Amino acid sequence: MTGAQEAAVLAVGGTEIPAEAIAAEAQNHPADNPDQAWSEAARALAIKSMLLAEADRLSIEPPLIEDEKGRTLLPDDARIEALLEQEVAIPTADDETCRRYFKQHSDQFSSPALVEASHILFAAPQDDQKRYAQAELSAIDVITELKEHPERFNALAETLSACPSAKQSGNLGQIGPGQTVDEFETFLFNLEPGQLCPVPVKTRFGVHVIKAGRKISGETLPFEAVHPKIADYLEEASWRRAVAQYITILASKTKVEGVDLAGANGPLVQ
Secondary structure (H helix, E strand, O other): OOHHHHHOOEEEOOEEEOHHHHHHHHOOOOOOOHHHHHHHHHHHHHHHHHHHHHHHHOOOOOOOOEOOOOOEOOHHHHHHHHHHHHHOOOOOOOHHHHHHHHHHOHHHHEOOOEEEEEEEEEEOOOOOHHHHHHHHHHHHHHHHHHHHOHHHHHHHHHHHOOOHHHHHOOEEEEEOOOOOOHHHHHHHOOOOOOOEOOOOEEEOOEEEEEEEEEEEOOOEOOHHHHHHHHHHHHHHHHHHHHHHHHHHHHHHHOOEEOOOOOOOOOOOOO
């Protein structure tokens, strides 16, 4: 605990929140430095205290509520959930709103492009300069040969590749975005179907000779397939905005000392 933290007083509606409680809550707020974790913990406890005071005012009792893992919420957390459900109205995302979002963000609902890939791997650790340089020279030799005799790719892969795919003539199957290392993916997705990469491709696994196969373009998924996902997202976003506004209103009516609640994003309670 820093000196500034020791000196700070956190109080909500005239009730002080002890430093020990803030220190305990800070464990739930990983941050780059202790002061940031302390500030986030203080803000979370201030919001929680303010919401519980409002639940007291409205005589809200703790209902039995389970989280997504089937665990019963603690009484204070259950009371806050009940308070928000009672006081915060969330509009339902209707079909028209969902369709409008779908049209504006159609790129988010596309299946990824796929490329059939084959390669010949000359394995070498990057920190072994001599072996890595030899692997690169071997890859250059193979590329030179394949430019003259492209039909030899399968045989060379079976004979030379250090990858288990050698048993399939170097065939890796269909590759989508994020399924391989960045360097490999960058070159692969910029090749035309059937094209041999004209340069060796260096990765942490070694040096690759890459050949692209058939390309399958990504397709936009039908609206019906993603409608539930869009509705859930829009309603979640609406809920967060509404809760943030509700907290802002409560904060304007409550004397809060020791923390700035401006810009609250929602009920920061555990």
